[in-house]
Amino acid sequence: MTHSDSKSAAAPRAVVLLSGGMDSTTTLAVARAEGYACYALTVQYGQRHQAELEAARRVAAAVGVVEHKTTALDLRWIGGSALTADIAVPKDRVADASIPITYVPARNTIMLALALGWAEVLDAHAIFIGVNALDYSGYPDCRPAFIAAFEQLANLATRAGVEGMPLHIHAPLLHMTKAEVIQTGTRLGIDYAMTVTCYDADAEGRACGHCDACQLRRKGFAAAGIADVTRYRGK
Amino acid sequence: MTHSDSKSAAAPRAVVLLSGGMDSTTTLAVARAEGYACYALTVQYGQRHQAELEAARRVAAAVGVVEHKTTALDLRWIGGSALTADIAVPKDRVADASIPITYVPARNTIMLALALGWAEVLDAHAIFIGVNALDYSGYPDCRPAFIAAFEQLANLATRAGVEGMPLHIHAPLLHMTKAEVIQTGTRLGIDYAMTVTCYDADAEGRACGHCDACQLRRKGFAAAGIADVTRYRGK
Numbered sequence: 001m002t003h004s005d006s007k008s009a010a011a012p013r014a015v016v017l018l019s020g021g022m023d024s025t026t027t028l029a030v031a032r033a034e035g036y037a038c039y040a041l042t043v044q045y046g047q048r049h050q051a052e053l054e055a056a057r058r059v060a061a062a063v064g065v066v067e068h069k070t071t072a073l074d075l076r077w078i079g080g081s082a083l084t085a086d087i088a089v090p091k092d093r094v095a096d097a098s099i100p101i102t103y104v105p106a107r108n109t110i111m112l113a114l115a116l117g118w119a120e121v122l123d124a125h126a127i128f129i130g131v132n133a134l135d136y137s138g139y140p141d142c143r144p145a146f147i148a149a150f151e152q153l154a155n156l157a158t159r160a161g162v163e164g165m166p167l168h169i170h171a172p173l174l175h176m177t178k179a180e181v182i183q184t185g186t187r188l189g190i191d192y193a194m195t196v197t198c199y200d201a202d203a204e205g206r207a208c209g210h211c212d213a214c215q216l217r218r219k220g221f222a223a224a225g226i227a228d229v230t231r232y233r234g235k
Numbered sequence: 236m237t238h239s240d241s242k243s244a245a246a247p248r249a250v251v252l253l254s255g256g257m258d259s260t261t262t263l264a265v266a267r268a269e270g271y272a273c274y275a276l277t278v279q280y281g282q283r284h285q286a287e288l289e290a291a292r293r294v295a296a297a298v299g300v301v302e303h304k305t306t307a308l309d310l311r312w313i314g315g316s317a318l319t320a321d322i323a324v325p326k327d328r329v330a331d332a333s334i335p336i337t338y339v340p341a342r343n344t345i346m347l348a349l350a351l352g353w354a355e356v357l358d359a360h361a362i363f364i365g366v367n368a369l370d371y372s373g374y375p376d377c378r379p380a381f382i383a384a385f386e387q388l389a390n391l392a393t394r395a396g397v398e399g400m401p402l403h404i405h406a407p408l409l410h411m412t413k414a415e416v417i418q419t420g421t422r423l424g425i426d427y428a429m430t431v432t433c434y435d436a437d438a439e440g441r442a443c444g445h446c447d448a449c450q451l452r453r454k455g456f457a458a459a460g461i462a463d464v465t466r467y468r469g470k
Contacts, residue, residue, distance in 0.1 A: 069312055077306050078352040106352035109392045113348045117313040117341035141392045149388040156381045157344045 011037040013124035014170070015115045018042050018068070020055030021197045022217060023130035023173055026185035028063050030172045031128045033188055039122060040068040043111050045075040045104065051205035055196040062194060071114065078105055108141035112150050112169070119167060120158045127154075128170045134177055147171045178220030186226055193229040206233045246272040248359035249405070250350045253277050253303070255290030257452060258365035258408055260430045261420035263298050265407045266363045268423055274357055275303040278346050280310040280339065286440035290431040297429060306349065313340055343376035347385050347404070354402060355393045362389070363405045369412050382406045413455030421461055428464040441468045 014036035018024045031038050042056040053070065060068040108131060115127045131142040140146065151169040158167065173181050185192065197217045198207035207214050209232045221228035249271035253259045266273050277291040288305065295303040343366060350362045366377040375381065386404040393402065408416050420427065432452045433442035442449050444467045456463035 071309065071312050073308060074306065075352065077304055078349075079356050104352075105355040106348050106392060109348040109351060109388065110345070113341050113345040114313075116344060117310065117339075120340040121314050140394060143391065146388070146391045149384070149391050153344065153381070153384040153388050156378065156384050157341060157376045159375060 011035055012126065013037045013039060013066075013119075013122050014126035014128055015039045015041055015119045015122065015124050016065070016128040017111055017115055017130065018056050018060060019130075020052040020057075020059055020195060021130075021213075022178075022185070022192060022195045022220075023132055023181060024056075025059045025063070025130075025190055025192070025195045026181050026188075027128050027130035027170075027172055028059065028065070029185055029188040029190050031126075031170070032063055036126060036128075038063075038065045038128075039118065039124065040065045041111075041115050041118060042068070042070040043114060044070060044072045045107065045110075051196045051201040051203065055194060055205055058194045062191070069118070073110065073114070075104060075107070075110070106141070108139075108146070109150070112154075116154050116158060116167075125165055125167045126170055127167065128172070130173050131171050132173045132178070132181070133175060144171075144174055147174065177223065178216055179223035179225075182220050182224040182226055186224075191229065193231060197230070202233055204231075206231045208233060246270055247361065248272045248274060248301075248354075248357050249361035249363055250274045250276055250354045250357065250359050251300070251363040252346055252350055252365065253291050253295060254365075255287040255292075255294055255430060256365075256432045256448075257413075257420070257427055257430045257455075258367055258416060259291075260294045260298070260365075260425055260427070261416050261423075262363050262365035262405075262407055263294065263300070264420055264423040264425050266361075266405070267298055271361060271363075273298075273300045273363075274353065274359065275300045276346075276350055276353060277303070277305040278349060279305060279307045280342065280345075286431045286436040286438065290429060290440055293429045297426070304353070308345065308349070310339060310342070310345070341376070343374075343381070344385070347389075351389050351393060351402075360400060360402045361405055362402065363407070365408050366406050367408045367413070367416065368410060379406075379409055382409065412458065413451055414458035414460075417455050417459040417461055421459075426464065428466060432465070437468055439466075441466045443468060 014031050016028045016031050016038050018028055018040040019042065028038060028040060040060045042053060044053060112127065112129060119127055133142055133144055147169050154167045196205045197213045199211045199213050200208045207230050217230060218228060249266050251263045251266050251273050253263055253275040254277065263273060263275060275295045277288060279288060347362065347364060354362050368377055368379055382404050389402045389404065431440045432448045434446040434448050435443045442465050452465060453463060
């Protein structure tokens with residue numbers, strides 16, 4: 001306890017990026033378990049449905065955060081991704097694609113930059129993000145070197161760097177398999193039925209069961225030896 | 236000419252951050268003079284007036300860009316700055332403040348991240364930003380080390396890095412005095428009357444003449460030995 005004493009005698013503060021998916025939910029649970037007072041940030045970047053946003057609200061309430069902010073960021077003008085532009089999401093995983101069509105240009109850079117701004121105002125010196133290098137499906141901004149580079153940038157970009165109190169980017173899932181993510185969250189009391197992972201979930205948040213994200217999630221439950229609580233369509 | 240051949244046989248592409256102020260306008264003029272096909276990006280981040288946006292439109296048309304995109308990004312939820320929150324802009328420059336109240340948390344990080352996303356989709360390997368280390372007034376994200384760190388991040392965050400075609404962040408004003416900025420732009424044919432620098436410009440884009448930005452600009456014209464064409468209120 002050093003710098004955080006000035007604003008909170010109880011716990012250091014952390015900004016946690018929360019999409020409402022399995023990984024960010026587990027990350028929030030880890031941050032809470034490590035004793036951080038958590039400020040959850042959900043960035044709506046032109047997704048085609050609201051199911052994830054509602055999942056983020058459920059998760060923030062269930063896990064317990066000091067504050068949950070949602071900010072709209074229209075990335076559709078950038079184009080170039082099936083998640084933000086008018087390109088169909090592939091119905092089945094393409095195993096050999098180097099970078100998948102669902103990759104959103106610079107997404108994690110943009111979301112971490114927004115989290116950094118809030119962290120600076122909160123005097124939080126921790127940012128949590130649920131990126132995963134093993135199951136990252138070819139996204140360049142989920143690699144350990146990217147996280148290290150952003151941490152370096154963050155300490156040059158802000159008062160934290162100028163005033164000598166370093167800020168750390170925490171990516172607790174970075175080296176976990178999807179099964180280890182599920183085991184970790186389950187151990188911390190997460191009910192994954194409240195999370196939405198599917199790229200093509202319906203209005204009630206029910207998953208398609210076929211897309212890249214659904215297949216990774218399904219395999220994760222199987223490998224973890226934990227019953228798949230995901231709500232699928234048509235069941 | 237290497238990678239840009241695939242999308243443009245004529246000129247390499249650059250994304251140029253354009254606020255409509257003196258520095259970003261000069262930066263755009265430099266990028267054009269260096270032969271880039273320019274894609275101007277204006278980020279509206281909750282400024283309290285539209286004068287800068289209109290200036291950006293005038294500048295983009297006058298200097299000549301392939302495309303000018305404007306994207307809204309509400310940073311008011313972050314708070315912590317006189318430019319985005321409900322804090323009065325200081326009427327006179329405070330010379331000894333370490334980081335001024337008009338500093339917007341993580342602003343350049345966020346704007347460069349958005350530019351990076353567009354650059355990736357355009358297959359542009361150059362991003363221009365008009366930051367200035369000498370007249371930077373204490374903003375941490377205007378320092379040379381910040382620009383170098385963002386370039387490193389950019390090459391890890393995107394396909395450019397994965398596919399081995401590096402992206403460069405160009406900050407041509409980085410080591411210029413304000414006088415040198417004005418001399419450079421004037422030599423390249425910029426009419427600075429169309430730009431807006433003032434933190435408190437009126438609806439017609441006329442400057443207050445007293446704020447931090449106005450005082451730096453006024454001194455710049457004087458030091459450059461060029462007549463101040465700024466439109467001030469009450470004149």
